[in-house]
Structure formats: C-alpha cells, structure tokens
Amino acid sequence: MDCETIRPKLMALLDGELGDDPRRACESHLERCAVCAQTLAEFQAIRDAPPAPSETFDVWEAVQAQIEPEMLTQALLAEMRLMREEMRSLSAEVSELRLALKQAPPSPARSTALDLPYVRKSTRSPFHLV
Ligand SMILES: [Zn+2]
Numbered sequence: 001m002d003c004e005t006i007r008p009k010l011m012a013l014l015d016g017e018l019g020d021d022p023r024r025a026c027e028s029h030l031e032r033c034a035v036c037a038q039t040l041a042e043f044q045a046i047r048d049a050p051p052a053p054s055e056t057f058d059v060w061e062a063v064q065a066q067i068e069p070e071m072l073t074q075a076l077l078a079e080m081r082l083m084r085e086e087m088r089s090l091s092a093e094v095s096e097l098r099l100a101l102k103q104a105p106p107s108p109a110r111s112t113a114l115d116l117p118y119v120r121k122s123t124r125s126p127f128h129l130v
Contacts, residue, residue, distance in 0.1 A: 001025045
C-alpha cells in the first residue's frame, strides 16, 4: 500500500472503522513511512483537541444572535406596558380636566374674550384638544 492509498483511510483507521486486512496494511505502511505516521498523528491531534477559542466564540455569538431578539422583544414589551400605564393616567387626567371645566363657573374674562370674533380666530383655548 502506498501513501496515496493510505491517506484517505487514516481517519477511518483512527475511528477503528477499517477491517482487519486494510488496518494491518495501513499499520505496516505507517511503520515504514514517517510522513503518513506524522499525518496520522496530526489527524489524531485535530480529532482529540478541544474546540479552539475562536470556534467557541463563534458558537457563543450564534447563541447570542438568537437570544438578543428575544431580549429586545422583552424590553419593547416592558416599554409598551409603561406607555400604556402612562396613557391610562393621562386619560384619567383628561377626564378630570373635562369634569373641572364643566363644573367651573364661566370666567367672565374668558367668556368675554371668546365672544369677540377676532379673538376667537387668533386665540386657541388651552382645552381645544379636550
Ligand atoms: Zn506513506
């Protein structure tokens, strides 16, 4: 068996997937060939090595990419809840103002001003939105 034949079988040899005859042929070649023995040692080192730090980081980044939209959604939902609370208190405030406006006796100054057509055009009541 020569080097070209043996190289593709080295991983299978490492994994114990070769039959007895091919395995013996590989092993006898490896005893004679330092290059293939070295290649086998490299394959073994690669297979047994823990993941490189960069690979670990990539995995973490991928996980993070999945987590972040989730966190973003949670943050947006929390903000929406706050805004809903704020709207509720604002609308309560508006109701109170409406009630106060209805119950308040008409102010002479205000009704005079509103009765004047030229003032009405240029002056907007602070309650025009209510
Ligand atoms: Zn060889």
